Amino acid sequence: MVGRNDTLDAIFRRMALNMSDLAAIRALPGIRRNLDFLKPGDAIKLTHTDGNIQELSRKVSETQTLDVVRQNERFEAKLIDNPVETQVRTAGATIDSSLFQAAAAANISDLVALKLANVFAWDIDFVLDIREGDRFTVMYEQIYQQGKYLRDGEVLAAEFVNNGKVYRAVRFVSDSGNAGYYTPSGAAMRKAFLRAPVEFTRVSSAFNPHRRHPILNTIRGHMGTDYAAPTGTPVHAAGDGRVTFTGWRGGYGNAVLITHGSEVSTLYGHMSRFARQVHVGTRVQQGEVIGYVGMTGLATGPHLHYEYLTNGVHRNPQTVKLPGAEALHGEALQRFLELAAPLMAGLQQPAPPSALPDPVGTASVGAVSLSASPVPGGGDSRIKGAVN
């Protein structure tokens, strides 16, 4: 196993291996690039007799292994292909406490749950809008190698029913190679503004399926949405725009104001501090971190105060109709529609009857039993990172 700052020289010395073998292997044509670049955690398999190398093999990419074998007095190297195979899995669940818990109960990884949330991030506020009884179906890739599961791949299509409203999305890669998600009729899921300017994964304790928006508009006469989140939680620009104010602003405390085109502006208050690059005049992009949650100004606890204004008039950021990105058209639209039809049909297929869309107002609770048993405890919305 390769350690931090390890080199092959160090490994050979540590294991008392023949250094001239290393030199001979390195001298093989086209080898060094695949051999000398080591990352901590890489595995290199070395077979030796009394320190003399018989075989060295190392995975150089997901699909290739470098194999060096002693042939009498010299070494021979070859790259072995380990092709991967993509399978498509469709699974769904009903949310009764959190997206991640419902996903886990259906054997859906946190990574896929997070991708699912990102697909719908412009329509659904995953911090404040998720309700008991919300449900989803997701069709996604699973990558296998020689029959062994490696990792999850892309989300190909998904449906999310939030508060009785159905959202559907299909992944599409344009001729120029850009991947994006579109509604079944070809409108972009991506919009000019994110629904929530904080990452829902950071707001772990905010979810309560029975609450009735206790943190929305709690301050009389204040027109915005409050996101309770730990101090230091990154705050993201809801859309592309230009910073027009940064500094202290009365009860808002440390605030940033961004204007987006000529009509829309957004305001972010109570921040503990600003991101380093954020000054008046700075151009920011959607999702860019502009500051961090705090409780400066009139705030009883750490939270982000967020306002969305159209021509100076406050709108409810959770329900305001957001300007969309460009829809597909022409030949791309044709290609998309042909791709989307079978995917959307597939989304409806696998779920057991209880998961099929039934009339609004469902009271169904619990995860759809695609897996043997629900995960006990849970509610933990941290990302576990790479799937093993």
Ligand SMILES: [Zn+2]
């Ligand atoms: Zn507020």
